[in-house]
Amino acid sequence: MEKTLQEGSAGQVYRVQGSQLPLALRRRLQALGMTSGCPVLILRKKPRGAMIIKVRGGRFALGRAIASRILVEEA
Amino acid sequence: MELLSIGFVGNPNCGKTTLFNAYTGANLKVANWPGVTVEKKEGRFRLHDHEYRLVDLPGAYSLTSYTMEEQVTRQYILSDEVDVIIDVADASALERNLYLTLQLIELGKPVILALNMMDIVEKRGMEIDTHRLPEMLGIPVIPVSARRKTGLDILMHAAAHHKDGSAEEMPLIHHHDGAGPQSTRHPHEHHKEFAMVYSDAIEDKIDQVGEQLHKQYPELTNLRWHALKLLENDPEITQAYPIDGGLLDRSYEQEIINEKYDFIKEVVDEVLVNKDKKAAVTDKADQALTHPVWGLPIFLLIMAMVFFLTFTIGDWLKGYFEMGLEFFSGAVLSGLEFLNVAPPLISLLVDGIIAGVGGILTFLPNIVILFLALAFLEDSGYMARVAYVMDGIMGRLGLSGRSFIPMILGFGCTVPAIMASRALENKRDRFKTMLITPFMSCSARLPIYVLFSQLFFGGYAMLAAYSMYVLGLLVAVLVALILHLFDHKKAALSGGSSLLIELPEYKAPSAHTIFIYVWVKVKDYLTKAGTTIFVASIFMWFLLNFGPQGYSEDMAQTFGSKIGQFIVPFFAPIGLGFWQIVVALIAGISAKEVVVSSCAVLFSVSNLTSPAGMSALSGVLASIGFGPLNAYALMTFSLLYVPCAATLATIKKESESWAWTGLTAVFQIGVAWVVTFAVYHIGLLFC
Numbered sequence: 001m002e003k004t005l006q007e008g009s010a011g012q013v014y015r016v017q018g019s020q021l022p023l024a025l026r027r028r029l030q031a032l033g034m035t036s037g038c039p040v041l042i043l044r045k046k047p048r049g050a051m052i053i054k055v056r057g058g059r060f061a062l063g064r065a066i067a068s069r070i071l072v073e074e075a
Numbered sequence: 076m077e078l079l080s081i082g083f084v085g086n087p088n089c090g091k092t093t094l095f096n097a098y099t100g101a102n103l104k105v106a107n108w109p110g111v112t113v114e115k116k117e118g119r120f121r122l123h124d125h126e127y128r129l130v131d132l133p134g135a136y137s138l139t140s141y142t143m144e145e146q147v148t149r150q151y152i153l154s155d156e157v158d159v160i161i162d163v164a165d166a167s168a169l170e171r172n173l174y175l176t177l178q179l180i181e182l183g184k185p186v187i188l189a190l191n192m193m194d195i196v197e198k199r200g201m202e203i204d205t206h207r208l209p210e211m212l213g214i215p216v217i218p219v220s221a222r223r224k225t226g227l228d229i230l231m232h233a234a235a236h237h238k239d240g241s242a243e244e245m246p247l248i249h250h251h252d253g254a255g256p257q258s259t260r261h262p263h264e265h266h267k268e269f270a271m272v273y274s275d276a277i278e279d280k281i282d283q284v285g286e287q288l289h290k291q292y293p294e295l296t297n298l299r300w301h302a303l304k305l306l307e308n309d310p311e312i313t314q315a316y317p318i319d320g321g322l323l324d325r326s327y328e329q330e331i332i333n334e335k336y337d338f339i340k341e342v343v344d345e346v347l348v349n350k351d352k353k354a355a356v357t358d359k360a361d362q363a364l365t366h367p368v369w370g371l372p373i374f375l376l377i378m379a380m381v382f383f384l385t386f387t388i389g390d391w392l393k394g395y396f397e398m399g400l401e402f403f404s405g406a407v408l409s410g411l412e413f414l415n416v417a418p419p420l421i422s423l424l425v426d427g428i429i430a431g432v433g434g435i436l437t438f439l440p441n442i443v444i445l446f447l448a449l450a451f452l453e454d455s456g457y458m459a460r461v462a463y464v465m466d467g468i469m470g471r472l473g474l475s476g477r478s479f480i481p482m483i484l485g486f487g488c489t490v491p492a493i494m495a496s497r498a499l500e501n502k503r504d505r506f507k508t509m510l511i512t513p514f515m516s517c518s519a520r521l522p523i524y525v526l527f528s529q530l531f532f533g534g535y536a537m538l539a540a541y542s543m544y545v546l547g548l549l550v551a552v553l554v555a556l557i558l559h560l561f562d563h564k565k566a567a568l569s570g571g572s573s574l575l576i577e578l579p580e581y582k583a584p585s586a587h588t589i590f591i592y593v594w595v596k597v598k599d600y601l602t603k604a605g606t607t608i609f610v611a612s613i614f615m616w617f618l619l620n621f622g623p624q625g626y627s628e629d630m631a632q633t634f635g636s637k638i639g640q641f642i643v644p645f646f647a648p649i650g651l652g653f654w655q656i657v658v659a660l661i662a663g664i665s666a667k668e669v670v671v672s673s674c675a676v677l678f679s680v681s682n683l684t685s686p687a688g689m690s691a692l693s694g695v696l697a698s699i700g701f702g703p704l705n706a707y708a709l710m711t712f713s714l715l716y717v718p719c720a721a722t723l724a725t726i727k728k729e730s731e732s733w734a735w736t737g738l739t740a741v742f743q744i745g746v747a748w749v750v751t752f753a754v755y756h757i758g759l760l761f762c
Contacts, residue, residue: 024500027328028575031137033171035333043358046367050466050476050574056336057170059357059580061463063475063573 005053006068010045014072021069029066032058039075076121080128081234082152084179085163086172087134088456088579090191092116093588094163094221095131098231100591114494122228125235130157136171138178139309143497146311152182159185159234166190166203166218167580169347173339176212177271183297185237186214189230193218195582199355202348211342213270222585269299273334277327280306287318307331357456357580364457370464377457381448381486382544386537389441390525396437397685404429404682419626423616426679431612431672434683435604438522438668442600443593445518449487450592454584458483459576466574472552473559475499475574478508482551485515486544488596489722492517493729506735507558509726511551513718513743516544519667523713526671526684530693531703539707543714550715550750603666607720611662611669615676618658635677649748650708650755653699660712666719704758711754715747 008014016038019026033056034040043059045051050063085091099118116131132151133144152160162179164172179186188208196203209216215233219226261275263282272278284302288295295301295316304312308326364373404425411421452458458480466476477499485492489512496508516524520543528539618635620626627633638661639654646657655677663670675683678695682688696706717723717740727736 025575027139028136028142028500030329030332031139031174032577033174033336035329035336037333038336044361044365044367046467048467049470050463052361052365052463052578057168059578061459061466061476061574061576061578063466063575064470065573066575 002071002073004068005040005042005051005062005070005072006064008042008045008072010042010051013039013041013075015039015075017071017073019070021066025066029070032056032060034070040072076126077124078126078128079235079238080130080156080158082157082160083129083131083163084148084152084160084175085134085191086136086165086168086175088577089134089163089165089168089172090221091134091163092131093585094189094191094219095129096588096591097221097224097227098127098129122231125231127231127234135175137175138182139307142500152179152184157184158238159187161187161189161230161234163189163191166192166196167199167201169203170339170343173342174335176214177335177339180212180214180270181300181303183300185239187230187233187237188212188214188216189226190216190218191221192582193226194220194223195580200349204346204348208342208346211270211345222587271335271338273331277306277330277334280322280327284318284322287320287322288316291318292316303331360581361460361578364460365463370460371468374461374464377452378483381445381452382541384448385441385445385521386525386540389438389444392440393437393525393684396440397682400429400433400437401682401685401687404433419620422620423613427612427616427676428609430675430680430683431615431669432604432609434675435522435608435668435672436601437684438525439597439600441521441525442518443597445521446487446593446596447589449484450589451584452483454582454588454592456579456581459578462574462576463578471559472555473563474504474507474555475501477574477576478504481508481512482515482548485512485517487518488599489513489515489517489718490725493722493725497729503562506730507555509729510558510739510742511555513722513739514547514551514554514715514746516547516714517667517718519719520713522668522671524710526674526689527706527710530689530696531706539710543710546711546750547714550746554746603668607666608669608672611665612672612676615658615662615669615673619676630677630679648755649712649751650705650758651712651751653701653705655699656701656705656709660709660716663713664717664720666721667713670713702762704755704762707758708751708755712747712751715743715750717743 002017005014005016016034016036018036019029021029038055041054043052043054048064050061051067052059052061054060083091083095095116095118098120114133118129118131120127120129130151132148135142135145135148137145138149138152139145151157160179160182162176164176166172176186176188190203190205190208193203203218205216205218215237217226217230217233219230261278263278265272265278273281281299281302284305285298288298288301288305301312301316305316305318305323306326307328308323313323364370366373407429408421408425411424452461461483462476462480464476465479469476469479478496480498481492481495484495492512492515493509496505496512499505499508521540524540524543525536528536532539615635618638619630619633622633622637624632630636635658636654639658642657642661643652643654646652646660651657651660655674659670659673659677662673671683674680674692675688678692680688680692680695683692723736723740726739727733730736
């Protein structure tokens, strides 16, 4: 089932399906390893705010506006 | 002697700067890249038969041309100025670091992989097969530890020997997914030539595009890299080398990235042993430091600690500096009198230069401690967490948590803080951050608070000084909030600002890195004392000792007094209607410390910050009717008006607009006036 990363919960792993982000930002995320099919672990999440994720061995803080535009499915 | 130019490249937070410092020490040149304000560090040293020139390139995750840092790095590497690239990788985060490595290898220049932080890898019980890794990548791999200074000479030796060698000399012994050459229908067997071999479909495309490129641009070298960039739709290369034939039907970037990461996964699976124990410490520390509820109070506590240390320990050390200055000043004075030097000249030296410059030097301990603390926060990896912790609050102001990092750096010095706003991709965010960062109280304003709060607030001196930091933060927040109310609709259209920042693993900060960070700042401070403040002190002395009638003992007859009195009406409503203070504030635009050094000259108090000097100054101030409320107004105005000429120059450089710079300056003076007016008149109610 597809949903946005923002709807995910801490401690869960998701698989990236795609994103609806501006091109430059999308390419940045891809360069950081967040390509489609790649697993993402949500480490921590503020109730209505930013989250900390783990992608390909790296940790990133991700704002709500970005996380809510990344499509994922449960892995 | 042979000169070898080496470019240091690596992801942000890979320990690149620590490694760079391990070679060059404090002996480095910091400048900006031509045309852009991205910091460029260069150092030279000799080892055996070679002279090495090291250039620390901006940290980058990839070599696309989307951010300024990456563009700078890529252009520099492609230029002829680099003989060898040293790719610094954090061995404890190998997977992500290797992505840049693969791109560097594809550039076709000699690359050496420096596996940094091997000590951390070992401590965690992990192991990296350093024999298999170079076989798979086709480049030399040297394990180093920048913190323990191991492997440093070997790395430079490798660079010297490898400078003419490209990947061809190195045996490449690998295949993807165990697939032999027989399973591919691609006509060429690339596994012996290149580390990164793509799927048949991509390899076919690379060959076709490469051939076309060769036809159209026969002089072009490294066709494979250019072909890849064209397939990725890289804007710069696509524009520079357009090709015919409709080969570039779409962007293959997604596949190219994915296949690189697939290969990296293979490499990591093969060379990394015991990778599961990773990062337990960081996760535990983050439990507390990024806690949804406690994260913010912990941060505030840390900052309170920083300022507490700055004021208490700093002031204690300052006492010794003052004693030294007093002794020096007295010795010079009696020496000059003994030599029968003309009184005006003695006055210039003792009351002008020594009083002005020396007074500023006594604040060095406070400033060292403040920068020490900031260096610690930056080097430990905590700064990025602050961006996460503050994201919610900054979101309400229409900014991302990332904008908070320049603001914290602003406590140190506004100039690098404004440069740090470059890391913000959204232009609207950048300009907003540049506008509010100067309100954060920088270390140059600290002498003003220390002096005037000790003069007028006795036991509450520290509280009065603290309140300036809070006030500066409040004004910054308020300005951001007001701007947000005006532009939030437009901001939403432009995609909004959102946080994206790497959270590096925590590490014990390297003493050497911190030392160099602080030393560079101290050097800046001393340089400023020797140049700007020196010149300003002499200039002030002239303004205050010469008038229309020439040299004058009566300060009221001097140029300085006349200028001050002309502008006094502007400052009178905010409790600063004293011509001496007005002159000091105007002079303070050159650098904020000059407000204090000018006071020394203005009120002819030689050792301003010593107990004797302070009682002399408070006597003079009391005689002109300058009381505690005026002092608080002065501190408030100093906090908020134009930080210094260097800040304005930086804003001009970053914004590339004189109009914006002028507007910023007027805005700062306006805000300072309004807030000081409010503070003064509210204060009057209670006095």
